[in-house]
Amino acid sequence: MRIPMNMEHTELAERSGLIRVAVDAMGGDHAPAEIVAGAVQAASEGGVAIALVGDPGQVEAELERHDAGSLPIQVVPSKGVIAEGEQPAMALRQKPAASIVVATGLVKRGAADACVSMGSTGASMAAAAFILGVIDGIDRPALGGPVVGLAPRTAILDVGTNVDCKPAQLVNFAVIGDVFARQFLGVKQPRVALLSVGAEAGKGNRQVKAASDLLDKVGLNFIGNVEANDIFSDVADVVVCDGFVGNVVMKLSEGLGTALSERLRSTLADRLPREEADAIAKVVHELSNPVEGAGGGPLFGVNGVSVVGHGRARAGSLKRAIGIARLAVETRFVEKLNEELGRVRETVDS
């Protein structure tokens, strides 16, 4: 059943209890082929109806490669793509029919429950902020989750674009991380920590010290400071930092893992069969570059579910990102987050 972009699809999905996910079919290094393939996989496994947003000719051609005729997938036309590196706000104005704009718009007007993109993270953020709007008290969307492979149960945030944070923003990230860890990692009472330069209270820069004082008051399970090496010791479920520091954490982890992996490959070459050495090097690489494999994460602090993933995503990652979008919708992540942020804002302000 290939249905056109109209109310029938929406009604159909609602009747059958499917979560409706708008997928940016043009975003990512391997779009549209891998994106369409991942969407077909997700739809095959059930639970979701997919709107593939993109150039109709290209997307239809990719769909023809799959046995997708009976799946709840439709094509929604868009024009243009916002590429990685384009200035997002300007690109949004210049390309009002770009795939990420149309996909986010479907969420805004209730024709989809969530959107997913492997394209420019900046474009997803800008589209979400402008079209869906941000939650009260959030300046711009935040981003995070288990971004370090050897700490797959530790959510780190912000790793997005909040590079100049007031202490109250770090408190917001703590609240977001708390809700995220409950809903996505299944932790009952997440241990929330601030990333700092010493574990003792009072260690840190001005921003962290002030945030620490605020976090003592807001009713989270705040365990104080952790240092960067503690990320690997499972002492905290949520590690809070500003987006500048979070970006350094994520990129250093990726870079170090990639460099170690290459070094290992040559070290092992003399001792193991080539395939085994390659396999071990690959494990090290994947452990350090989890974002490519994990699928993606929701943008935090926007009024709607928008999941962003890695540009290098292939079909499997896209499918997992759709799963994350579905989970966010099913657990009412945005509503829950709104409530918690409102509650904490009252505490911090009072």
Add this chain to the structure above:
Amino acid sequence: MRIPMNMEHTELAERSGLIRVAVDAMGGDHAPAEIVAGAVQAASEGGVAIALVGDPGQVEAELERHDAGSLPIQVVPSKGVIAEGEQPAMALRQKPAASIVVATGLVKRGAADACVSMGSTGASMAAAAFILGVIDGIDRPALGGPVVGLAPRTAILDVGTNVDCKPAQLVNFAVIGDVFARQFLGVKQPRVALLSVGAEAGKGNRQVKAASDLLDKVGLNFIGNVEANDIFSDVADVVVCDGFVGNVVMKLSEGLGTALSERLRSTLADRLPREEADAIAKVVHELSNPVEGAGGGPLFGVNGVSVVGHGRARAGSLKRAIGIARLAVETRFVEKLNEELGRVRETVDS
């Protein structure tokens, strides 16, 4: 020849062209045994005269274990040690005869050319700042060098206690890194970069953007921003960041390497003989934890040579730290740094 702490020693060293290094014999996890052993090694290899500053009974007892009678080593008595974790400024007042205080004092009054400690870095910094004084325009000593093992030719600074930096401080770190890379890494025209969240100009937080504008003017070989993963790509000789970010870089690298090393040991256990698996895991650990092995680095921005090393240092590291102190003295590192900082200050201020 065991000579007492007096002018004879100074004159002797000067006559013989030896660099006189005061070593904090009580600082570090393995003090005094490993410290004394390292000092004996350094003195045996020539070029330095050593003043071992510590509890005379303990230090003499350790010296007795070595065939050090003919070496230019003397014992200088001190009382007490400032431990890791003590509040340095307060400890300095409470323990005016502590080993690091006495060792730094020898440099101040010209009885030693440099001091070296594997004890509390904070105590070394406080002693250097209070006793030797900081260079004009430096708020507190900075610390850095090749702290990431897979980037052994890339100096990263600050990794010390400057956790709230004005843009002009980052410029100072750039100048320090430039002089360090020339004198310690032998780079003719060091490529100096700012650590940021994107390689493009204009990417970063307010601090980094303002520092970037200043760095365009000061006559260094400033190549702009690098991202954390670029540290492993040899695109820059000097990577500048504030001490908060630098601490995260250093500790994350250590923590990730340690975690990967442990994971590897178990992954390899099935495929290689135990010793080989252990050896490979050890290489990964060492690549990620270079500071333990490298010896140490000079405190930057103080009026004198004070080298600090890792608390876990053993004899070999202490010997290498003494070598670093010697190199700093021989290359007139402090004087050169003073000149460059003065020159740049005029440019930035004008």
